[in-house]
Amino acid sequence: MTPDRPVPAESASFDYDYSESPMVQAAAVRSQVSFAHVKLFRDQPLLLDCGLAVSDIQVNYHTYGRPADEAVLVLHALTGDSAVHAWWPDFLGVGRPLDPSREFIVCGNVLGGCNGSSGPEDLPEGAALTLRDMARAGRALMEHLGVRRVKVVGCSMGGMLAYAWLLENPDMVQKAVIVAAPARHSPWAVGLNTAARSAIALAPGGEGLKVARQIAMLSYRSPESLAQRQPHRVGGEQPVVAYLQHHGEKLAARFSEASYLAITQAMDAFQPTDRELRALRMPVLAVGISSDLLYTAREVRDSVTTLPYGEYWELHSPHGHDAFLMDPGHLPRVVADFLHGP
Structure with missing residues (x-):
């Protein structure tokens, strides 16, 4: 299957429609x-x-x-x-x-x-x-x-x-x-999760989870994406700083440290x-x-x-x-x- 074309279907294509508002x-x-x-x-x-x-x-x-x-x-x-x-x-x-x-x-x-x-x-x-x-x-x-x-x-x-x-x-x-x-998981993915769990262990109570989310957000984007969405500024705080802080605060307010630890460990162990x-x-x-x-x-x-x-x-x-x-x-x-x- 070549990566530059959709998967072929033997029957008629599904009627995918964005016409509805x-x-x-x-x-x-x-x-x-x-x-x-x-x-x-x-x-x-x-x-x-x-x-x-x-x-x-x-x-x-x-x-x-x-x-x-x-x-x-x-x-x-x-x-x-x-x-x-x-x-x-x-x-x-x-x-x-x-x-x-x-x-x-x-x-x-x-x-x-x-x-x-x-x-x-x-x-x-x-x-x-x-x-x-x-x-x-x-x-x-x-x-x-x-x-x-x-x-x-x-x-x-x-x-x-x-x-x-x-x-x-x-x-x-x-x-x-x-x-x-x-x-x-590759060693790269296990390493990212290990760093995130270490942050939680060093700063329990929410602060470590914020850092874990910041680490994760960097892995969820690409350098080109961040350059487009959070462009570099000359002087002052860079937009990416506020972006990462926002996502850290947002996750800490809605997610559990214990769940983050348990699920990432389960992912790393799945081999x-x-x-x-x-x-x-x-x-x-x-x-x-x-x-x-x-x-x-x-x-x-x-x-x-x-x-x-x-x-x-x-x-x-x-x-x-x-x-x-x-x-x-x-x-x-x-x-x-x-x-x-x-």
Whole structure:
């Protein structure tokens, strides 16, 4: 699959339509959205990979569209949540890749998160979460909703979690789209997370989390993107300084240090073997981003081409890792054609 053209579809292209105004689209989504929470593993506990068992796990989730036994499961990024309409509006709506008028769409806040789902403080002392644990908890949510088969769409950390879903729940997954994520962390990504966790350890209570976010934000952008959005000034404080401080303050106000530590550790520890990946038999599309410094296009491509039925497409953008949010270009059509094609 060449990186400079959309994935071909054998059937007619999905009718991806921006003609509706944002207000009309937002109203259409609101009319089909549901927010709820559920307690899972009440009768039988979830056995974590660390060997501990946990019961009464709470999961907060959003659904879009009418319940059905097949669904599109969206997996959010590291500091994201289940409100897809808030963080991915380009993809959710009538005539868009995630279309509530034609499919049942579900997104749950991950186990270990801090947006209503059970977090690290709710787990037994010494419990260490893995992405595979999160995938097994996600399966329990889908079974609670009566879903038997899913198409998975995961972005960034959610893309790595999508690989965990493929490994843990292969009988349930029809196909998967993995956006801006490799199958396992490189030394570069582990190093960035280690620096972020060190900042939190040295300055608990919020200050360290602010620094961790600043480190992460630099990895989410490219030098060209920062030069465009936060241009250099002669004299005075540089705009990038205020930009990083703003994002640090913003995350510290809404996110948990414990969740940040637990989820980044789970990402670093997720290291599936090539043999495991070669055993996967479902179609998978991975999307790399040409300017991504966190997860380079090459490592995203190398991960998916290990799969027997893996395809690759590359989004060309100057905006780095977060281009799938900031500058999606043809990505919505590519994702739609893959999800709804044969």
